[in-house]
Amino acid sequence: MRSYFKIKSFIIAGICIITSLLFINWGKPIDESVTVVKRITIKSTNKFYISNKAPLQPDQFIKLPAGSIKAEGWILKYLELQRDGLTGHLGEISAWLDKNDNAWFSGTGKGDHGWEEVPYWLKGYGDLGYELHDEKIIAETKAWLDKVFQSQQPNGYFGPTFKQNDYTDLWPNMIMLWTMQSYYEYSNDPRVIPFMTKYFKWQTTVPDNKLLQTYWENSRGGDNLYSIYWLYNRTGEKWLLDLANKIHNNTADWTQQNNLPNWHNVNVAQCFREPATYFLQSKDSSFLNATYTDFHLIRNIYGQVPGGMFGADENARKGYDDPRQAVETCGMVEQMASDELLIGITGDPMWADNCEDVAFNTYPAAVMPDFKGLRYLTAPNMVISDSKNHSPGIQNERPFLMMNPFSSRCCQHNHSQGWPYYAEHLWMATPDNGLAAILYNSSEVTAKVGNNKEVSLKQTTNYPFDENITINITDANAVEFPLYMRIPGWCTGASIKINGQHVDITPGAGSYVRVERKWKTGDKIEIFFPMHVTVRIWDKNKNSASVNYGPLTFSLKIDEVYKLIDSKQAVAWDSKWQANADQSKWPAYEIYPASMWNYGLTLNDQPLDQQFEIIKKAWPANNFPFTQNDVPIMLKAKGKLIPEWTLDKYGLCDTLPQSPVAVTTKETDITLIPMGAARLRISSFPVVK
Template sequence: MKVLIGFACVLCAFAQESARLVDSPPRTGVNGHYTGNRAPLLANPLIKLPIGAVKPAGYLRHQLELTAAGFSGHLSEISEFCKMEGNAWTTPDGSGHWGWEEVPYWLRGYYNTGYLTGDKRILAEANMWLDRVLASQQANGYFGSRSNMLGERTRGVPDLWPNMVMLFPLRSRYEATGDKRILDFMKKYFRYQMSLPLDKYLPASWQHWRAGDNLDSIYWLYNQTGESWLLDLARVNHERAANWISDIPTWHVVNIAECFREPAQYYQQTKDVRYLRASERVWDTIRGLYGQVPGGMYGADENARPGFTGPRQATETCAFVEFMFSGEMLTSITGDSKWADRVEEVAFNSFPASMTADLKGLHYLTAPNQVRLDRADKSPMIQNGGDMFSYNPYQYRCCQHNVAFGWPYFAEHLWMATRGNGIAAVLYAPSEVTAKVAGGTAVRITETTGYPFDEVVHLAISTPQPVHFPLTLRIPGWCEKPAISINGNAVALHGSGKGWAVVERTWAEGDKLTIRLPATISVTQWTKNRNTVSVNRGPLTYSLRIGERWVNQGGTEKWPGREVYATTPWNYALVLDKANPAGSFELVKKRVPLALQPFALETAPLLLRAKGRRIPQWKEERNGMVGEVQMSPVRTSQPEERIDLIPMGCARLRISAFPVFGDGPEAHTWSERQPPILLASNASHYNPPTVVIDGVTPRNSADRNTPRFSWPVERQSATEWLEIQWSEPRRIARTEVYWADDGSEQRSGVRLPAAWKVVWWDGAAWRDVSGSSGYESRVDGFSVVSFSPVETTRLRLEVKTAAGGVGIYEWRIPD
């Protein structure tokens, strides 16, 4: 038999190597070594390997080492929530304080960081916490904080949300150690959930929106045990969860990133593709409305707000890591490589800037355009007031504890098992994986690469004996001409599939496979965001290189808070070759080894040389917020300069959504005034109030072809308001409103207001304007009101609705 296998290997050396291009790894077949979905669940094409099977190397391992050495690795020192004494997660009866989400968030990343790095200090502390959690289970199956069981935050019904998170580190510990207590613990806990009346099971708030996390653990336990009652619980869990199928039930930034996947998770049980399509539809909707920016995410600086869609709108740090996990999960469920592409886009471009390069501080919000990171209040440009931009290890309560699981989970999903007892390279980074393939042979594959900064991935195979198995390689969606070679021989690629290449052959000790993923420069135009552009090369998007001045502010000497200020100009429009925009850039590679921390200004391994012209009118707001971009192309008389762009993940200060220079008749002059901000008492995400200042006048008051803003029809006889804010005071004595009126024959249309008036902000309170000329409500024209002059930064229309809603086409406010 050994002779035959050896002869087959010799023949392979002389035969033409080949690979199949496929849309997904197979759903058919089994994997006899790793736990995937059991019947009747839909077979998952990619199966997570146990923690420890994948060992990150190079810069990725260094992210985990920095996590261990940084604030995440010392939260028991820094955070009051992570002190064991008196903590409700550590007492047998769940009494005590700080029993909500902070400790589970922390342990989810802390345990995995310790295990993947082999840090004995972290593992000892994490295990101590987890042992206390296991000991806290009550006779009824509940565990953890008593205040959660009693529903002190949830109006008397049990709050299951914190426990959903705590199950993740327990699952990791089971994968690492095989601790059987955890399976019994989870079964008892889920039996408790089965005993709850329906009206008290996931009724509202975080547990309602985030029930997909609970569903994931239910399926995990079912796959471990095969106990069918768990599928009944999964059904009830889905039925009681928020409706992510026909609606977006919450526009909170983290809820979106974490919860949109719930229908796709339940798809595994129903096998009805409409559930999967529902999750895809939610994600596409969010990106379409608020994600017309580089970096892979969307602007929702606490919540997505109608009209706040530009590149200075930011994303909460928690949302980065939650979306990365969602994408990793969906890659496993669907086998669709686009989700892995999206994980990498966020991990390499957006996530790194959420923390300092040494991972000793974080901030709450990160935006594609962000030129000052200080403690100043940036509202109302962002939703929250207070310090949201500076780096500080003591602040940003949820993100402070949750961010630590981003890099460990990313590392664990680099490689996954496939049906047919194979293995797949899912995400690319330096690493080593040891996994059983074929009949049980343990192979080791060492991945050497500088990806995403390099285009080449080298895989070295180590096996105790020749073994035949499929090796599946992800082909990123941005790569048009991948190339694979084995032992120096080109591999022929066959098939029309996209996303994966499957190399099935007999592998021997010392085999070497090389994947080349040629990365070309491309320019994305964001037509829905004032024609700004972003510049990409492979998985990386590029940002202007802005000099940084770091200032310690707050914190302690050991764990300082830090602000970052620009030392070089940032207000550039790109000069592009209209015929060949991508040809406007020159790639420069640093001829030095890749730094262990490449996500930093000074160690950025690549840059793109470009040309730009400054826009003097583009300035910071008075509070330090970057000015909003205006319509491109932009006319400017400033001279052309050479500018450098670096990978977006290397830039803490960043301009990555650029205006474009133009000198033709279509070019716009950048206004000296910052664009005003529009707020409304009620507004639809699909009907933002910003349309009232777009300068487009309708043909008449019933013009359905001209955008208009309206308050919801169901809010009849209500008092609503529409507010405009300026960065500088304006003197105002007149305003003009073009009202919508669909006519009385339209049952569900908008009507003229029952009454309306103008009020202004005097710096402390709202006041009626005086000396008004009267408030008419005209049809098919502007209703004009004059009044005694006021000087203000804020003006409102207060509107009393009639039968039906009230709508506005245009609001003019002359100086």
Template sequence: MSGFIISHLTPQISLLMTQYLKPKILTSAVLLALLFSCGKGEQATEVSVVQRMDTTATNTHYISNRAPLKPSALIKLPVGSVKPEGFLKEYLLRQKNGLTGHLGEISAWLQKEDNAWLSKDGEGDWGWEEVPYWLKGYANIGYLLEDQQMIDEAKIWLEGTINSQRADGNFGPKHFEGENQDFWANMIMLYCLQSYYEYSQDDRVIDLMTQYFKFQLTVPDEHFLTGYWQKLRGGDNLHSVFWLYNRTGAPFLLELAEKIHRNTSDWVGRDHDLEAIHNYYEVRDGGEVPDWYRDLIDWHNVNHAQAFREPAQYYLLSHEPKHLRATYDNFDIIREHFGQVPGGMFGSDENARPGYADPRQGIETCGMVEQLNSNEHLLRITGDPFWADHAEEVAYNTYPAAVMPDFKSLHYITSPNMVLLDAENHAPGIANSGPFLMMNPFSSRCCQHNHAQGWPYLVENLWMATPDNGVVAAIYGPSTVKAKVGDGQEVTIQEKTQYPFRGQLEFTIGTAKPTKFPLYLRIPAWTTGATVRINGETLKEHVTGAGYLKLNREWTSGDKVTLTLGMELQVKTWEKNSNSFSVSYGPLTYSLLIGEDYIRKESDETAIWDSKWQEGVDTKKWPSWEVRPTTDWNYTLVLDKDNPAASLEVEERPWPENDFPFTPDNVPVLIKAKGKQIPQWTLDQYGLVGELKDLPASSDQPVTDVTLIPMGAARLRITAFPNVK
């Protein structure tokens, strides 16, 4: 039997093998005959569990990291290779029909008249980060939905950008910090150009980026990446340099990469001087700055969410483990002090402030989508399934409730515990002065535009190519992927699922001819056990521990792979946040169901001070909304934390007909629980949920029935419950 690795055989083969084994006459020749005679399409399957992808091979169909960069752990497929289905497609359609799709008609920063992004000389009254922030998502939604109107509108801005390149190689608006150019907005536009190139193969993008990066190399270090935003976010510039290097191999790009890292803020170092930490900060009650505050170069929520990964990006060139370790440490440090809350993010509001870490502190919508983008980068760099787990945690728990269900307005700050979204000022309870909690289509200028990338970028990264010419279902969601595998055969794989609400996923292979390639399925860290079947037959059961199931076989059209991820109720205690606790079921965290009353407000009367819309816009078509509670919210749960299943009941409901599960009325899973009110738990003087640390140690109120719904569907929510006896 030399040369065969048979992890699974069909029942017919197994039966015949048993018959042959009795007289002990099984030979390689006999086994070959059995394999080719038993049932068409039935193939032997090599099944294994791996922690990471083997990077000794190089994918021959898709552009991977070129030496001397570290080999690609996972490879991004070109834009359009992955198409959304189910609720993910519904999300993109709502974006198209909502704020994202119409922002070009209402945002002053997106007006074409006198816009520096459409100016040959880079001059104009309008033109900084807003256009590329919005275009990242808008254009890619057009590509994913094959919406020609959106593609054509995006092309106007892309053509303007390409035509703006000047003789020295520079392009885009002439925006300066003092005497030095601000390169930040160009970093975002490079993402847009890269997506456009993947979609169109327009070589003008390669030419523009080559000349632009040659220009950047000529800028003296003392004038390069100076100031605040661009210096902290140099990792985005570095990403684009590596993207171009992998396509051209131009040696000067590696020199520029070194220069970018050298001039980017120090995301590797610890114990910084306070003078080097330039974000606004305060310490509660005028206390001393804690020593740990010096362990990060910046505590602004968006800066951290997108820039903490820069050392891992540079690791691709340096090969030094300390750089990769620094990114993991950056992630952990901010969560150690401000992220002891459910939902995957951290309580920074605008800037993380020592002493303000209660679950009522929140995160910008910008911070959420930049965290998702960072996770997707790091998944490709490391292959570590942790980053996919975390991307799902943020995307399916924290992000959905930051936006109205119709995607026509959003709020700036979203918190795990928030029970009133109004137009009032809640500072200093949160670190922002103004109406930052209400749903408004015009506030604030960053999130208003930057939110657009969240869902389309997630869709593009659901599937990735692997170094061994396979594909991996890296992040789970209903979708279809078309990719070249094996010896170059193009296959389609349809992923049908109601994940993250259900644990069943079905993958159907489509191929013009039988082809052999490895298919990888991610095993999330939270699952109590994964089972995989092919064409109804079980291959492996009880798989636990974060990693990937590798299924290597010759696939034929119509083959079906079924992955079942065991879900159990779990209770997480947040010891550093007053021993509060949260409830999860599978990848979803659950919040108290609170009645929601939506009160319409006029946007031109409630938007923050820097909101601007185009002249003639009918703001009444774009109202704002307060959301006020109609039921009591001051409950904790009565449960056995060691055996949550004994005191919690999972109730499955039909899938919503409109394919949108992120509203209280539509959620397909509820949890029935018992709760007790805490009368002392009220809104405080700032109009925010009272802090957990101020609550009594016990409650004498009667036990009553309460309902929990997925956190992502709860725009009003209590998600971190008080530890009250």
């Protein structure tokens, strides 16, 4: 009898152990399927969100309709600053937005002014309203668009009726179409689809020798192409694909080997995506490859600098490739938009990496902390921000380095798209009816997934200033769907927990973790992206060095002195303001250094964690980490002054000396802060010995 009970106990114990192993599954719930993927395997089409319709190449990721994502954390703060600052009030300031005799607001296309400025501004202004659910902004956007609808002529053309040398300039209309597309996604206004259809019907009647002939429209025809595909995906009318071929064939050739149609910095940042857009229809990989080639070509020649951009000033010039060469604010926001579009087309996480690089490191310092002024040009190495003419040190001849709300026609208006578009791409839908965390920031997304169930996910993080990201399922009723989480290209050793249990995977940098399971309210995902100090040597730019901590690039902390100046005097020739604009509310500033900036970085053979001290501070109470005083992280490093490295005859920091630089000055402690918080900065350091 004892033997029987021993055997029975042994069997029961064994069953218990086996059952436990089955349910524990070495730290993973049994109903969980976790994989690491480089790209999505597309076997179906998303049932709930419009994506590319056959025969177009299917999307890897699908943009959610405007208003689906509620920004939180520091990105919400940025949107609020835009609303309360230049973006939200530009209609009261800019003469180009004056409704009186404005060709965009007349309802007839006639007026004494009206080109790219109105659609540039509306493109981001409207999306800002949809993001914040701001009824005042939404109503103002609609008031402008109502006039655009009225302006459509019987033949289908809309907007201003100005012509250039007998050519109808389609460039400003391209921007307005993007504004219409966001408006439709938010409102479902039934006027939009027939409006765009009629306009594109008109384009089919324009002879090739009259189509896309002027400089801007010819360079930027890819934006027109994208809108054609947007409409085709909603109507399926085959003639639109014929028009797409026509537009592509008349757009500047961005597929050239070792050359670009032009080297204007905004054109490059915006137009290099055209071949990848056309790849959706042609399915010819050479077009997709051309976009990658263009991206690397400009950076190989002029982009040996940190911050995700390149140093072209307005137009890149051979021999001018030092980190003191700048990029327009327009170029920054267009590069971000290109990255966001390309992540959908290709699924390649490198585009999200580049978008974050620009968004975190280059773009924030191009605007004032209160978002009431901006700079036309910003460089990785920039130690003075004044109203003087620095040409030919920089390519532009006018006062383009100062912070001024009236500084230019383009950036003054085009800046508006930067953060709203970024916020709209934090989350994207997937072809397998799931969701993907693409760009990390505190936010809440509400979307349909799985078998037509609506869910809400809330992301909480101080990324990129922190390594931890939490995603909570705040509203889901046992619905099965895949959730993708991007692993940044800079990150090794990422780890994930689901409901407190470690997921037994080793995701590589530049990949996605895909988790498919039945999600329910209360489920919690914890993501850890370990950050370390890294140093990048730019061997094609004097062996200079830049310092990173995770996705953040760091700059020398230079004491900044702000000098108030007359914002209506030190402006470019094409800057205009409304007569009743209150200058006192919209000041302009020059920024001067009040401490030494000409330091080289001391590096040795010791591990980097012994050469740099990481200092972390409390998160700022105002939720805005992009100022010198409020950055939550700094680095202590060692450096030496380089006495010969001074301002040059053009009033710019001189070009980099060749590293390593031999100096006799004493080694000293230097402080580095995130590049995005440094409106004066040295981000590419000479290395001293």
